[in-house]
Amino acid sequence: MSSTMSSTRATLRRAVTVVALAAAGVLAAAGAASAHVTVHPDSYAKGATDGVLTFRVPDEEDNAATTKVQVFLPTDHPVLGALVTPQDGWTAKVTTTELKTPVKTDDGSITEAVSEITWSGGRIGPGQYQDFNVAFGQLPDNTGELTFKTLQTYSDGKVVRWIEETQEGQDEPENPAPVLKLTAKSAEEGADSVSASSAAPKRSSAGSQPATASASDSTARGLGIAGLVVGALGLIAAGIAIARGRSVTGS
Numbered sequence: 310m311s312s313t314m315s316s317t318r319a320t321l322r323r324a325v326t327v328v329a330l331a332a333a334g335v336l337a338a339a340g341a342a343s344a345h346v347t348v349h350p351d352s353y354a355k356g357a358t359d360g361v362l363t364f365r366v367p368d369e370e371d372n373a374a375t376t377k378v379q380v381f382l383p384t385d386h387p388v389l390g391a392l393v394t395p396q397d398g399w400t401a402k403v404t405t406t407e408l409k410t411p412v413k414t415d416d417g418s419i420t421e422a423v424s425e426i427t428w429s430g431g432r433i434g435p436g437q438y439q440d441f442n443v444a445f446g447q448l449p450d451n452t453g454e455l456t457f458k459t460l461q462t463y464s465d466g467k468v469v470r471w472i473e474e475t476q477e478g479q480d481e482p483e484n485p486a487p488v489l490k491l492t493a494k495s496a497e498e499g500a501d502s503v504s505a506s507s508a509a510p511k512r513s514s515a516g517s518q519p520a521t522a523s524a525s526d527s528t529a530r531g532l533g534i535a536g537l538v539v540g541a542l543g544l545i546a547a548g549i550a551i552a553r554g555r556s557v558t559g560s
Contacts, residue, residue: 344369346378346459346471348487355491356450362388364487367438368519370463375433377462378441380426380487383455384408387422390446396439399431414447432464437519448491455489 349363368375382388384406393401406424413419426443433439448455458472473482 345485346461346487348457348489352490352492353448354494357448358446360445362443362445364441365438366433366441366461368433368435371435373463373465373467375461376464377429379460381458382423384422384424386449386452386455387412388445388448389419389422391423392444393426394442396428396431396441399428402427433519439519453491455491457487459487
């Protein structure tokens, strides 16, 4: 009986360890994902017109606020007619660059485009995020994706460079740049893309103020982690019941 009990306890210990490691992995992945600077929506049709890109910037520091955000727009495949939306407490500086290759449109050739937008003067506190909206006139139709390299500056002087590009077949880098996928239009789609109201993420009740980063994505992650915990408790309870049953039988 003693050897049976020891074997059962060893099995339980191994099972609990596996579950704990899995839960830790989920927590780590959830934390990493929530800390990324992202662009929303994550895809648009090639050549889409009159839409909105929303750059979501979370603050991942415990004791520092985000005080400046710099988003760099590609000029090899330019975003035409980019305009910023005023944000309470933030000042936006828009930098334009002359294009090496002018873009031909129905209204003539475009020779320059926005290459950088810098927001400063505001604050995103720990555990909060801020949405920065950029309206555009037209997206390029000759590429499959747009990469928006971003610099995030904190009140303690730390600068996080969201500039790494994900390579196909490899794990996501530590500080990935926001990427917008450009998809082929379906036969039913016209020249216009998704309307601006449906493209931008819904605002929180705080309006343009920083929002607490605990929306539906956090809820989903929490439910997944809770499921692991419940599974672990069930496994432990089952093991104890088996051990007790064997003990009673042996006696």
